[in-house]
Amino acid sequence: MENQGTRRCRVVLVPPPFQGHITPMLQLGAILHSKGFSITVAHTEFNAPDSSKHPEFFFLPLSDNVSDIDSSFWNLLEVITAINVNCKEPLQRYLVQMMEKQEPHDQVCCIIYDSIMYFTDAVANHMKLPSIILRTTCAFNFVAWHATPRLLAEGYIPLPESLSNELLPGLHPLRSKDLPFTGTGELELLEELRKIRSSAAVVWNTVDFLEHSSLLQLQQQYQIPIFSIGPLHKMAPALTTSLLKEDTSCVAWLDKQAPNSVIYVSMGSLAMVDKKELTETAWGLANSDQPFLWVMRAGLVDGSDQCVDLLPKDLKEKIGERGHIVKWAPQKEVLAHRAVGGFWSHCGWNSTLESICEGVPMICRPGFSDQKVNSRFLTHIWRVGLEMENVVERRGIERAIRRLMVEKEGEEMRQRANELGQKFKFCVQKGGSSYNSLNDLEEFILSQSSSLPK
Numbered sequence: 001m002e003n004q005g006t007r008r009c010r011v012v013l014v015p016p017p018f019q020g021h022i023t024p025m026l027q028l029g030a031i032l033h034s035k036g037f038s039i040t041v042a043h044t045e046f047n048a049p050d051s052s053k054h055p056e057f058f059f060l061p062l063s064d065n066v067s068d069i070d071s072s073f074w075n076l077l078e079v080i081t082a083i084n085v086n087c088k089e090p091l092q093r094y095l096v097q098m099m100e101k102q103e104p105h106d107q108v109c110c111i112i113y114d115s116i117m118y119f120t121d122a123v124a125n126h127m128k129l130p131s132i133i134l135r136t137t138c139a140f141n142f143v144a145w146h147a148t149p150r151l152l153a154e155g156y157i158p159l160p161e162s163l164s165n166e167l168l169p170g171l172h173p174l175r176s177k178d179l180p181f182t183g184t185g186e187l188e189l190l191e192e193l194r195k196i197r198s199s200a201a202v203v204w205n206t207v208d209f210l211e212h213s214s215l216l217q218l219q220q221q222y223q224i225p226i227f228s229i230g231p232l233h234k235m236a237p238a239l240t241t242s243l244l245k246e247d248t249s250c251v252a253w254l255d256k257q258a259p260n261s262v263i264y265v266s267m268g269s270l271a272m273v274d275k276k277e278l279t280e281t282a283w284g285l286a287n288s289d290q291p292f293l294w295v296m297r298a299g300l301v302d303g304s305d306q307c308v309d310l311l312p313k314d315l316k317e318k319i320g321e322r323g324h325i326v327k328w329a330p331q332k333e334v335l336a337h338r339a340v341g342g343f344w345s346h347c348g349w350n351s352t353l354e355s356i357c358e359g360v361p362m363i364c365r366p367g368f369s370d371q372k373v374n375s376r377f378l379t380h381i382w383r384v385g386l387e388m389e390n391v392v393e394r395r396g397i398e399r400a401i402r403r404l405m406v407e408k409e410g411e412e413m414r415q416r417a418n419e420l421g422q423k424f425k426f427c428v429q430k431g432g433s434s435y436n437s438l439n440d441l442e443e444f445i446l447s448q449s450s451s452l453p454k
């Protein structure tokens with residue numbers, strides 16, 4: 001179903017099938033819809049968004065043939081490659097059909113695709129449609145990616161252990177171990193992801209003041225407009241984008257806790273931990289004496305649907321009512337709750353933005369890719385997070401929780417997070433940088449549409 005009304009033209013969105021990417025794309029769709037554009041979401045059948053939650057969009061399922069391959073975390077590169085091969089023909093076919101039937105008031109005026117869905121560029125070219133890329137990580141992540149040829153030449157990739165703590169020249173504050181890639185195996189995909197191809201512009205889920213110099217650097221490199229209109233979840237009207245069912249029981253539990261007392265623990269939708277880390281984290285939380293809310297999604301430990309069953313009985317008894325465990329939480333609501341005073345996070349970019357917006361400081365336990373970059377900025381530039389070292393054991397965890405939740409150091413981080421959160425609020429308000437940039441994006445899309453053949 002789709003609510004038409006009087007619309008300007010149609011924007012086709014192409015998100016990849018991952019929660020951390022579908023969310024910002026749907027948020028962008030909701031923003032553009034509120035500006036009068038019609039929205040089509042062309043998505044894979046694998047991990048498809050729930051169309052019933054978005055009656056204002058038209059959904060176009062693309063057959064991806066991913067069911068034939070192992071789609072587990074360990075195989076993400078193969079899944080991404082398969083999608084880019086398999087979805088091209090169906091998207092092109094659907095667009096041809098759509099454009100043959102389109103009414104003058106419902107012309108497709110541009111395609112916006114996530115960097116991961118890079119096949120879209122060829123489809124847009126074939127259809128003579130302008131395309132725009134949506135980037136869902138921080139801008140600095142791409143600054144680091146663009147430095148790959150130099151880092152390869154200087155021997156920083158593949159990563160020699162002896163250099164892992166060394167600050168990288170030209171990439172302050174990253175150390176070699178913070179690079180968003182670890183070896184040459186990922187370089188081919190990286191090369192695809194960092195290209196801007198024939199895109200007319202880039203939309204970035206970031207905030208200008210936070211990443212001003214990175215954005216300037218990328219702007220010079222790309223020579224096309226960059227619209228930084230984040231944080232998208234604050235720019236968009238409220239909408240549900242979860243692929244998993246949210247367990248809202250945690251909100252009633254939070255209501256019973258003291259202000260700023262709860263540490264929220266979540267590793268996002270992809271990052272995993274091993275059984276030892278799960279147990280050590282649980283002991284650290286149990287021994288910290290702080291109340292905690294923990295998201296143990298199915299698969300957080302590889303192969304386990306009920307991760308809570310992996311915890312020993314005596315540990316569960318010690319935790320008792322002080323810990324509340326769910327499989328998936330309404331995270332934005334949780335972070336905005338007065339009881340939540342800290343976030344133990346894998347530092348995905350959405351979680352990072354959501355936490356800062358609510359003034360919640362973090363314990364940073366990055367897993368892979370841009371998470372390491374985000375963690376470094378959170379801990380060493382914005383100073384709203386504590387870094388968890390690689391060896392995760394109960395005493396270190398207990399100590400980190402106390403530092404964040406009880407000690408002055410944590411209070412100061414909370415204050416800085418609050419100040420950053422306030423600045424974010426100004427950016428999305430009338431006259432703020434993201435607000436203005438969105439108006440520019442709107443004009444830009446309309447200017448692209450006026451040059452299309454009628």
Ligand SMILES: O=c1ccn([C@@H]2O[C@H](COP(=O)(O)OP(=O)(O)O[C@H]3O[C@H](CO)[C@@H](O)[C@H](O)[C@H]3O)[C@@H](O)[C@H]2O)c(=O)[nH]1
Nearest residue numbers: 020021136137268269270295328329331348349350351371
């Ligand atoms: O119980 C939960 C846990 C998470 N979320 C939401 O899920 C999203 C998770 O996104 P993110 O924090 O970015 O983590 P990932 O799911 O790991 O996201 C992938 O995509 C991000 C954006 O490109 C990257 O920054 C990450 O490294 C990559 O793993 C956020 O919006 C959360 O609010 C919930 O709603 N409930």
